[in-house]
Amino acid sequence: DAGITQSPRYKITETGRQVTLMCHQTWSHSYMFWYRQDLGHGLRLIYYSAAADITDKGEVPDGYVVSRSKTENFPLTLESATRSQTSVYFCASSETTHTEAFFGQGTRLTVV
Amino acid sequence: DAKTTQPPSMDCAEGRAANLPCNHSTISGNEYVYWYRQIHSQGPQYIIHGLKNNETNEMASLIITEDRKSSTLILPHATLRDTAVYYCIVRGNYGQNFVFGPGTRLSVLP
Numbered sequence: 001d002a003g004i005t006q007s008p009r010y011k012i013t014e015t016g017r018q019v020t021l022m023c024h025q026t027w028s029h030s031y032m033f034w035y036r037q038d039l040g041h042g043l044r045l046i047y048y049s050a051a052a053d054i055t056d057k058g059e060v061p062d063g064y065v066v067s068r069s070k071t072e073n074f075p076l077t078l079e080s081a082t083r084s085q086t087s088v089y090f091c092a093s094s095e096t097t098h099t100e101a102f103f104g105q106g107t108r109l110t111v112v
Numbered sequence: 113d114a115k116t117t118q119p120p121s122m123d124c125a126e127g128r129a130a131n132l133p134c135n136h137s138t139i140s141g142n143e144y145v146y147w148y149r150q151i152h153s154q155g156p157q158y159i160i161h162g163l164k165n166n167e168t169n170e171m172a173s174l175i176i177t178e179d180r181k182s183s184t185l186i187l188p189h190a191t192l193r194d195t196a197v198y199y200c201i202v203r204g205n206y207g208q209n210f211v212f213g214p215g216t217r218l219s220v221l222p
Contacts (some may be wrong), residue, residue, distance in 0.1 A: 033209055043156070043212035058209060090155050092210075097203070098144055101210055103155035 006091050006104035013081050013111055021076045021107045023091030031094045032074040033101065034058075034066065036087040043090065049074055081111045116200045121217040124194075130187040132216050134200030137181040143204040145176060147185045149196040150215075156199065159185065190220045 004025040013019045023032065034046040035058075045058030047066040055066050063085060065077045074093075078085055088108050094101035117135040124130040136145065146161040160167055160174045162183075167174040173186040187194055199215040 035212075037153075042214055045209050045211070048209050088153055092156075100146065100158040100161055102158060105155050106153065108153075 004091060004093055004102050004104045006089075006107050009105065009107060011107060011109050013078075013109070015082060015111055016080050019078045019081055019109070021078075021089055021091075021109070023074045023076070023104060025072055025074075025093040025102075027093065027095065027102075028071055029093035029095045030071070031097070031101070032068065033092040033094075034064075034074070034076045035090045035092065036060065036085075037090060037106075038087050046076065046089075078109075081109075083111050085109065086111045116202055116213055118198070118200050118213065118216045120214065121219070123219050123221055124187075124190045126192060126220050126222050127189055130185075130190040130194065130218060130220070132185040132187075132198050132200075132218065133182065134185070135182045136200070136202045139180050139202055140204065143202045145174065145180075145183050146201040146203055146210065147172070147174065148199045148201065148210075148212075149194075150199070151193075151196040156212075159198075190218075192220050192222065194218065195220045 007022045030051050033048045035043045037043045044060050049055045049068045052068050052071045088106045090103050090106045092101040092103040144161050147159040148156040150156045160172050162174045176183045197215040197217050201210050
């Protein structure tokens, strides 16, 4: 099916573990984004990518790593999860800088 | 990208038009106005966007003032399913990302 999908939808992990959240889009959009959403903070940008092999930091990148070896995939890795990274994570993609972005359904991550 | 200001909350009666305002007084010539909404904790849903002309699609209409310093999103016949947080975002041609503010929490009342 065409669209943007995130996996897993729900994840519980322990402090200190590495965890990777996956994002896949089928439109071959150039731009992809990772946001996190916490109560009281709204949506905040973690990382974005303008094309394969081009990534850049957003507002809250610390503790996260991204890669984009293929246009359609943009995984987000928490190298050593902390409780402060408990959040809902949203991935999005857009074709250009002046077209709309489409968001995935989110991954709810709990770090215990 | 220019900053936007929206009222924190609004109510609307079911079946009536919902008019959601947004102020973006520092908008520059190449910046677009986008509207998204988020229902519960689902992913933000794209509604509409425009540069300077009014826009309409199957979901809503976007009215942008002539000086482009403010805009209004119109949901012509609000239903209970339109209850959500609505975000107004300004993004330039070279803007790399969408910056979300707190938005307007619209409650559609029966």
